[in-house]
Amino acid sequence: MMQPERKSFDxxxxxxxxxxxxxxxxxxxxxxxxHLVALAVGGVAHMWFLACLELGLSIVAAVIGAAVPGLDWKPGAAVLAFCLATLAIATG
Incomplete structure (x- = not known):
């Protein structure tokens, strides 16, 4: 009988x-x-133009983070900090 070939663990x-x-x-x-915080900016503060801008920025940051291996999550964290700051300013 033939034994099935076992692959080594790489x-x-x-x-x-x-x-x-x-x-x-x-x-x-x-x-x-x-995205969650940007939608809160739009829904709570009624600043939908700013919310759409933040949504676009977050998508661009995710693409840059995925394309450049050294950056990873850092552009997304920067956009999240911006979104949180605008939410705090808009509701404060």
Whole structure:
């Protein structure tokens, strides 16, 4: 009988896939949090133009974070901080 061929476990490839998953997850988390706060700016403060601007900025930040490996989640965090600041100013 023929034995099925067993593939060896490639730890480096597994580690690279895991790091990519974590990186994209962090980018997505900051994207979604920015969208949530931007919608709060539009809904609570009735500043829909600013909310649309923040939504566009968060999408651009996510694309830049995904395209440039060294940046990762940092552009999304900057946009989230901007969104939180505008929400605080608009409701304060």
């Amino acid at each position: 730890f480096a490839e597994h580690r690279q896939a895991y790091e990519g998953f974590v990186r994209l997850t962090l980018i997505a988390v900051f994207l979604l949090l920015s």
